[in-house]
Structures are given as structure tokens and as C-alpha cells.
Amino acid sequence: MILKGPICDFVSGYIKENPVRMHMPGHKGRFFMGCEERDITEVSGGDCLYQAEGIIAESEARATEIFGFGRTLYSTEGSSHCIRAMIALALSLYKKRNHGAGLQKPVIFAARNVHRAFLSACALLDVQIRWLIPEEAVSSLCSMSLAPESLRRALAAEKQKPFGVYVTSPDYLGHCQDIAALGEICKAFDVPLLVDNAHGAYLKFLQPSRHPVDLGASMSCDSAHKTLPVLTGGAYLQISSHFSSLITRQQAKNALALFGSTSPSYLVLQSLDLCNAYLKEDYPKRLSLFCEKIQALKNGLAQLGYDIYQSDPLRVVISGKKRGYRGEQLGELLRKKGVECEFCDVDALVLMLTCENRPEELELIREILGGVAEKEPLPSFSFSFKQPVQKISVREALFSETERIPVEAAVGRICGAPVISCPPAIPIALCGEMITEEMLPLFGAYDVDVIDVLTEN
Numbered sequence: 001m002i003l004k005g006p007i008c009d010f011v012s013g014y015i016k017e018n019p020v021r022m023h024m025p026g027h028k029g030r031f032f033m034g035c036e037e038r039d040i041t042e043v044s045g046g047d048c049l050y051q052a053e054g055i056i057a058e059s060e061a062r063a064t065e066i067f068g069f070g071r072t073l074y075s076t077e078g079s080s081h082c083i084r085a086m087i088a089l090a091l092s093l094y095k096k097r098n099h100g101a102g103l104q105k106p107v108i109f110a111a112r113n114v115h116r117a118f119l120s121a122c123a124l125l126d127v128q129i130r131w132l133i134p135e136e137a138v139s140s141l142c143s144m145s146l147a148p149e150s151l152r153r154a155l156a157a158e159k160q161k162p163f164g165v166y167v168t169s170p171d172y173l174g175h176c177q178d179i180a181a182l183g184e185i186c187k188a189f190d191v192p193l194l195v196d197n198a199h200g201a202y203l204k205f206l207q208p209s210r211h212p213v214d215l216g217a218s219m220s221c222d223s224a225h226k227t228l229p230v231l232t233g234g235a236y237l238q239i240s241s242h243f244s245s246l247i248t249r250q251q252a253k254n255a256l257a258l259f260g261s262t263s264p265s266y267l268v269l270q271s272l273d274l275c276n277a278y279l280k281e282d283y284p285k286r287l288s289l290f291c292e293k294i295q296a297l298k299n300g301l302a303q304l305g306y307d308i309y310q311s312d313p314l315r316v317v318i319s320g321k322k323r324g325y326r327g328e329q330l331g332e333l334l335r336k337k338g339v340e341c342e343f344c345d346v347d348a349l350v351l352m353l354t355c356e357n358r359p360e361e362l363e364l365i366r367e368i369l370g371g372v373a374e375k376e377p378l379p380s381f382s383f384s385f386k387q388p389v390q391k392i393s394v395r396e397a398l399f400s401e402t403e404r405i406p407v408e409a410a411v412g413r414i415c416g417a418p419v420i421s422c423p424p425a426i427p428i429a430l431c432g433e434m435i436t437e438e439m440l441p442l443f444g445a446y447d448v449d450v451i452d453v454l455t456e457n
């Protein structure tokens, strides 16, 4: 395959020149796994990710043109990295604008189903979180809708203006928030809307675009590696035109540098570079045709008696409860037939697809699930979230001494580290919160038996 793009071309030229590699990495381009030849460091002409002026800047400019927002910047460390940078940027803008000398900790509003990277960002930047809890019961930890009206009420009621509103969309189960409506509200209150779009880089290429930045978000993190043909770690920090008029490119780069390694992977950078060429070819057309095939699969599964969640188009989220199966059981059945799913829990089975899946693979899913014997329907599982009792700040809790104890013994204690199951890495209890009786069934449902709580003196 001919690699296309400034970073790829540079590396190809470097390989051809074949200099003696008196630089990192230690494999010296020799064959161990097969990819070492292309794995270089910041050699002369190779540019630096966080002070990009050469091939990386050129490649990012191409990505910016393809996405059509204010700026598209690369990360080789995933959306986790971009989330931290996004929050740091919103915070520094807030401080710069008017509130730098405030005594109270800055506050961010967030829908509860956050990825754990959001928590580490809040702990590191020492900000307070105000949770936007869904009013109705939910059936999964992964998916929670934020009603635009409840955001409006929360913003109107808060004395201290938040420096951002943070939502996950699409979430792990493919639920998409009403970004356009949330964006309008944020605009009216002059608060940036920050979207964890880790699962939705491809949404830009639907017709019309469903990308959160097109719908009104100020910034988003997109894991290119989740839905585009990019190596693990490849991600974009997307900045809207409006927001990028408020911060410089170097400020955004500095925010990424604050949390990033000084050795970004050149393999991942080449993969992002190559992806530009992929997106520029006939990707939107291929995507649209493939989404039709996925929709046909969803319709077929629904006819077989499975409940199919409303999700973003590249994802199939199945509940087998009506046919008598938990999500985990369906996952196991697929595994036995050679199919590995993305995620399964008490209820849902999640399949993540891209245009790189073959039509026969979709047919295989239909065949396997069609052949599953029906059993007695299972009861559905739902729970309500209450506003948690935050005893101490996320930061204070995260840096405190903790001990690990069984969950049943933890009621009344303060959570020390976010309690997550991975995937989906969404916390049930968060650092600084009191563990309550109501959390116990959730721990059970997500197979969490032990928990880190603050030690008591």
C-alpha cells in the first residue's frame, strides 16, 4: 500500500535514506513485530506534536480542512488525553475572562455517565463537579439522557456560573444527546458545551453531519481509533470556529502537552495522517451504504424478537431479555461462534462496526442470533440515580489514603477511587462521595465486589 500524507511520506523517505539510527526508539528500526521501521521519534524534519510547524502541522491542517471546524488537533493518547485538554482549555478561558481571582472552586456541570478520564481531569485541575442527574429511571449506567429543560433550569438556578457543560454523546450504548438544543441553551448562558464524542468521529461524514461541533458544541474529543481505521490511541481534539477565535492554536497545544507524553507515537501519527486520505476518498458514500446494511441487520434482529436500542448508526445494541437472555449470555454465545463483541452487561450487548467490517460478518451475526433458542423472558432492570452526597472534593479524595474493603461494608464510608467496571469505565461511585445503600444493587449488577474507601483515623 502507498502511504499518503506528509507524515507518512516523511517516514517513507527516512526509511529509504536508511541512516544509522543513533536515536530513540531502542529497536533501531529492526524487525521485532514488523512495524518498527516506521516507528521513529522527532528526528530532524520530523516535527514536534506540541510545537508543530512542519509535517505534523501540515497533516493537522488537512484534517482541519476535512472536518471543517475551527481546528482539528491530533493526540496519540486517545480521547482520555483530549478530555483533559478540553477541560483545561475551558477552565483557562473562564479564568482569563472574568473569574480568575474568585475564591470558590470553578464548577463544571456534567451528565453523570462520564468516562473516568473526566474525573482525573477534574481532580488534576481541582474543579468541582455539579452532576446533572436524569429525572427518570435508567436501565444502564452507560446511558443517560439530559433533558434540555433540566439543563436550562440548572443553569438558571446556579449562583456560580459554570465554566463548562460536559456531556457524553454518543455514549457507550450509542444514545445521542440533543446537542443542538443543549448547545442553544449553553449559548444563551454563554457557557461552552464540551462533548465527549469518543464514539462519534465518523458522525461528521453522515449526510447531513451529526457531529457535535456541527450541532453547536464548543469542543469535542473524538477517538479516531474507535470508529475510523486508525491505530489505538489516535484521537482528535475538535475546536469550533467560535471557540478557536477565543484561544490560540498554541494554547490548545499547550493544554494537550500538559497531559501528554513527550514521546508521542509516530506510528499513531502516521495512522491519523493516512486517515485523512481515507476520509477524502469516497468515505461518506461508503459510510452511507454501510449504515443501510447495519440498519437492515437491526431490523432483522428486531423481527426475531430482540429489542434494538436507538443508537448511532455504526452501532448495534441488543437486549435479549424478551427472548430470555442477559447481554452477557448473548456475548458468550457469540464468542463461542468466533465473534467478539465490544461490551455486554446485564441487559445490553454492544457491537461496534465500521466500513471495514464485511457484509458476510453482518450476516453471521444475524445467523447466530437467529439460531438462539427462545426462553422465558427476563425482567427488565432499571434504577434511579440520586444526587450523590459529596463529602470532600474529588481531588482531596483521590489523593487521600485509602483501603480496599467489600462493598457491603462500605455503606456510609467515603469513596476513594472511582468505582468502575471496564469497559465501559463509567463510575458508579466517585471519589469523595458517600457510599449509600442504594448503590449496592448497581455494584452487584456490574460485578464490583470491593471498593477503595478513605481510611478512618
Ligand SMILES: Cc1ncc(COP(=O)(O)O)c(C=O)c1O
Residues within 6 Å of the ligand: 077, 078, 079, 080, 081, 115, 117, 168, 171, 172, 196, 198, 199, 223, 233, 235, 424
Ligand atoms: C465514552 C468514552 N469516552 C472516552 C473514552 C476514552 O477514549 P480513549 O480510549 O480514546 O482514550 C472512552 C473509551 O472507551 C469512552 O467509551
